[in-house]
Amino acid sequence: MTDTAPKTPPQTRLNWNSHHVTQGDERAPNRAMLRAVGFEDGDFEKPIIGVAHAQSNITPCNNGLGELADHITGAIREGGGMPQVYGTITVSDGISMGTEGMKCSLVSREVIADSIETVSRGQSHDGVIVVGGCDKNMPGAMIGIARLNIPAIFVYGGTIKPGHYDGRDLTIVSVFEAVGAFGAGKISREDFTEIEKRACPGNGSCGGMYTANTMSSAFEAMGMSLPFSSTMSAVDAEKAVSSADSARALLKLIEQDIRPLDILTKKAFENAITVIMAVGGSTNAVLHLMAIAHACDIDLTLADFERIREATPVFCDLKPSGQYVATDLHEVGGIPRVMKMLLKAGLLHGDCLTVTGKTIAENLTDEKDTPDAGQDVIRPFEQPIYAEGHLAILRGNLATEGSVAKISGLKSIKITGPARVFDSEEECMHAIMADQIRAGDVLVIRYEGPKGGPGMREMLSPTSAIIGKGLGDSVGLITDGRFSGGTFGLVVGHVAPEAYVGGTIALVQEGDTIELNAETLNLTLHVDEAEIERRRAAWVAPEPRYKRGVLAKYAKLVSSASVGAYTD
Numbered sequence: 001m002t003d004t005a006p007k008t009p010p011q012t013r014l015n016w017n018s019h020h021v022t023q024g025d026e027r028a029p030n031r032a033m034l035r036a037v038g039f040e041d042g043d044f045e046k047p048i049i050g051v052a053h054a055q056s057n058i059t060p061c062n063n064g065l066g067e068l069a070d071h072i073t074g075a076i077r078e079g080g081g082m083p084q085v086y087g088t089i090t091v092s093d094g095i096s097m098g099t100e101g102m103k104c105s106l107v108s109r110e111v112i113a114d115s116i117e118t119v120s121r122g123q124s125h126d127g128v129i130v131v132g133g134c135d136k137n138m139p140g141a142m143i144g145i146a147r148l149n150i151p152a153i154f155v156y157g158g159t160i161k162p163g164h165y166d167g168r169d170l171t172i173v174s175v176f177e178a179v180g181a182f183g184a185g186k187i188s189r190e191d192f193t194e195i196e197k198r199a200c201p202g203n204g205s206c207g208g209m210y211t212a213n214t215m216s217s218a219f220e221a222m223g224m225s226l227p228f229s230s231t232m233s234a235v236d237a238e239k240a241v242s243s244a245d246s247a248r249a250l251l252k253l254i255e256q257d258i259r260p261l262d263i264l265t266k267k268a269f270e271n272a273i274t275v276i277m278a279v280g281g282s283t284n285a286v287l288h289l290m291a292i293a294h295a296c297d298i299d300l301t302l303a304d305f306e307r308i309r310e311a312t313p314v315f316c317d318l319k320p321s322g323q324y325v326a327t328d329l330h331e332v333g334g335i336p337r338v339m340k341m342l343l344k345a346g347l348l349h350g351d352c353l354t355v356t357g358k359t360i361a362e363n364l365t366d367e368k369d370t371p372d373a374g375q376d377v378i379r380p381f382e383q384p385i386y387a388e389g390h391l392a393i394l395r396g397n398l399a400t401e402g403s404v405a406k407i408s409g410l411k412s413i414k415i416t417g418p419a420r421v422f423d424s425e426e427e428c429m430h431a432i433m434a435d436q437i438r439a440g441d442v443l444v445i446r447y448e449g450p451k452g453g454p455g456m457r458e459m460l461s462p463t464s465a466i467i468g469k470g471l472g473d474s475v476g477l478i479t480d481g482r483f484s485g486g487t488f489g490l491v492v493g494h495v496a497p498e499a500y501v502g503g504t505i506a507l508v509q510e511g512d513t514i515e516l517n518a519e520t521l522n523l524t525l526h527v528d529e530a531e532i533e534r535r536r537a538a539w540v541a542p543e544p545r546y547k548r549g550v551l552a553k554y555a556k557l558v559s560s561a562s563v564g565a566y567t568d
């Protein structure tokens with residue numbers, strides 16, 4: 001097979017009424033089963049559409065997806081299609097955070113992708129609409145959609161609205177940060193309890209520009225979701241209307257045979273990266289967009305993020321390092337407004353096709369290209385919060401394959417100091433909460449990478465505790481794990497090669513000098529090269545933490561974080 005050949009054979013439309021001359025009507029048994037689920041004569045010529053949703057009450061992010069799926073199936077029937085509803089899974093990042101269960105978070109991205117590919121290929125669907133909520137639902141859905149390459153559209157379950165206490169907006173990150181603040185005696189037990197009780201007022205995904213809202217915004221920018229849909233709240237009526245509109249848009253895509261790989265081009269990925277930089281999005285977008293690009297056979301590398309970062313200002317003031325939440329952005333124009341401002345500045349590809357059947361530029365025709373007066377969620381393009389993007393790619397002898405730093409919300413973006421080494425997140429969290437960490441330290445959390453964790457846990461608990469204790473500007477943290485979208489500070493994740501495969505991060509010893517410098521984009525272990533090689537010669541790979549089951553399978557298959565931690 002030539003290199004240009006698709007990695008998976010294209011799915012062609014199955015004729016359920018085929019009458020094979022020699023074998024008689026071979027599809028009769030298949031139709032017989034479909035009749036049992038409501039198909040009647042005349043339905044077999046209609047497009048059969050998979051409606052994949054991750055409805056679950058394990059997390060508010062996904063607790064309303066079933067209702068959206070109902071609106072979608074109704075619109076499909078009205079539009080002359082045959083909906084086939086099936087479930088996929090989710091893991092809650094916010095609920096698993098800081099526990100062993102977080103090792104299943106990134107793994108769930110692969111399980112979601114595999115499940116959607118398995119069902120919609122297995123059932124020979126003519127199109128698929130995926131409804132997701134929590135962080136990994138988005139990239140998992142898009143990887144599955146890319147592999148299938150049948151007409152598809154993504155529907156985001158919607159963001160949560162902010163909680164309120166003592167005159168300020170709350171999100172789930174407020175509670176993570178309160179852990180450190182309470183531990184440092186900065187807030188009372190009563191305040192701590194009220195913050196916990198009020199932070200999450202209902203259904204929806206975490207409300208800042210954290211990973212879920214980052215990835216929903218990225219998909220809108222890539223043209224795989226309807227305009228305005230990525231910042232709608234889960235509980236507002238417009239989310240249900242937008243979901244039904246998405247079903248109608250998919251029926252048109254099937255008519256026109258517009259497929260995901262017609263939309264998911266390199267330019268579309270560049271548009272997504274540009275928007276993510278402008279809104280101050282999550283470091284996880286780096287990992288997920290590279291994995292989705294891999295599924296599309298598109299060459300997207302860390303260098304593309306660095307190139308676009310240098311050209312794109314951050315002009316939206318959004319949590320975690322800013323003031324506002326996604327619903328605030330929605331109220332002042334949402335992602336279309338951000339995109340129109342970037343298009344006007346020549347930073348967006350307006351000729352990219354989208355699921356509306358129109359191009360990015362055509363979708364934005366009636367959108368204003370300046371921020372509304374009387375608000376400061378979206379700043380004027382000429383007066384950004386940061387002149388360059390906030391997701392920096394650092395390299396050096398500690399990260400020869402690369403690493404990702406989020407450098408927003410900081411007074412200084414460099415630190416050189418003594419290494420404080422921890423072989424797990426728990427060990428580090430204990431030291432932070434026991435006040436064993438001093439200003440100037442550089443914390444090293446290792447053996448938390450894709451293979452070594454396994455599962456590359458998000459380190460929101462320790463990074464939030466550092467912020468809560470008031471050490472955010474004076475303590476650095478590097479890890480071969482990753483960060484939640486709620487993390488900010490002097491933090492570098494995705495350090496590759498990871499410790500488990502013998503990366504230099506495995507050779508760091510307590511007290512070594514580490515330089516984390518996001519100005520020069522360096523992550524350096526200041527130890528004599530000969531000494532590093534002596535340590536490397538003595539290093540022994542640890543036993544895998546899981547030898548059976550989904551985590552063991554994942555650890556065997558997963559690639560380096562520096563290319564997206566994909567598994568195929």
Ligand SMILES: CC[C@H](C)C(=O)C(=O)O
Nearest residue numbers: 093094210211484485486
């Ligand atoms: C706010 C943290 C959220 C739970 C998360 O995991 C992310 O944004 O990645």
Ligand SMILES: [Mg+2]
Nearest residue numbers: 093135211484
């Ligand atoms: Mg997360």
